[in-house]
Amino acid sequence: MAAHLDRHPVTGQPFASPVPPGTGWPGDPATAQTPVARTSAAVERLARGARGIPELDARISVCRACPRLVAWRESVAREGRRASFADQPYWGRPGPSFGDPEATVLIVGLAPAANGTNRTGRMFTGDRSGDWLYAALYRAGYASQPTSVAAGDGLELTGIRIVAAVRCAPPENKPTTVEKATCAAWLDRDLELAEPRLRSMLALGSIGWDAALGAARRRGWSVPRPKPRFGHGAEALLTTATGREVRLVGSYHVSQQNTFTGKLTEAMLDAVLTRL
Ligand code: SF4
Numbered sequence: 001m002a003a004h005l006d007r008h009p010v011t012g013q014p015f016a017s018p019v020p021p022g023t024g025w026p027g028d029p030a031t032a033q034t035p036v037a038r039t040s041a042a043v044e045r046l047a048r049g050a051r052g053i054p055e056l057d058a059r060i061s062v063c064r065a066c067p068r069l070v071a072w073r074e075s076v077a078r079e080g081r082r083a084s085f086a087d088q089p090y091w092g093r094p095g096p097s098f099g100d101p102e103a104t105v106l107i108v109g110l111a112p113a114a115n116g117t118n119r120t121g122r123m124f125t126g127d128r129s130g131d132w133l134y135a136a137l138y139r140a141g142y143a144s145q146p147t148s149v150a151a152g153d154g155l156e157l158t159g160i161r162i163v164a165a166v167r168c169a170p171p172e173n174k175p176t177t178v179e180k181a182t183c184a185a186w187l188d189r190d191l192e193l194a195e196p197r198l199r200s201m202l203a204l205g206s207i208g209w210d211a212a213l214g215a216a217r218r219r220g221w222s223v224p225r226p227k228p229r230f231g232h233g234a235e236a237l238l239t240t241a242t243g244r245e246v247r248l249v250g251s252y253h254v255s256q257q258n259t260f261t262g263k264l265t266e267a268m269l270d271a272v273l274t275r276l
Helices: 040-049 053-060 067-078 128-139 177-197 205-218 256-260 266-273
Strands: 105-109 160-164 200-204 235-239 245-251
Touching: 040 053, 040 177, 053 177, 105 177, 105 205, 128 256, 128 266, 160 177, 177 205, 200 205, 205 235, 205 245, 245 266
Parallel strands: 105 160, 105 200, 200 245
Antiparallel strands: 235 245
């Protein structure tokens, strides 16, 4: 039976959900030939072997190493869409990193949202968390526009790149320990490729904080002991294996839970962005 197709909200091109790699989705880094990781060992091998950010992004975007997350992301894309997006195609694949390949700052997020990145194929795009984050990045001069509605909307980031602890939307936003450990190899390679230029990192939430510290340790960086504690505005100075200092700053996550309740305000987010 032919796959059902829906039209992309920006380009109008019809797509199946999940979106097959290399079929013209705006910003899709992969092709039909991009190698697919199906085990944690393959994630490690393909991450280490990625020769640059475009290849790394492509490999991340087709990864199938975590069976529970693959099943969840694809079932949301096929049958579990939010009613307001029911007529839109859903990406249904891992969210590759997004932003400036020459970035001096990394933002380390938690994981894609089921109806956000899992629908749009771009980090923090198409949900309330993204509205908050990109508006703040625009105010701080990192983003070319204050909104991020869909891939293909013209948004560009300068000097900053968004990565994540986990690249697939997890049920209830809760990845397991094994899933976090499996996905960490992608983050490690992202950090390695960014390292020569890196000045600072902003960790969103305690999972982003722990993921950034874990990746730094695995890269052989020196991390203060005892382990720096996460908090909004927390800061830790990390030292790369070549002796350069990289500042890690913590922020409450831009989740609706935090922004609706006032736990995280625009002023608080603006203040941490000035310290990067
Ligand atoms: S969570 Fe990460 S390692 Fe697991 S399937 Fe998604 S991209 Fe691959």
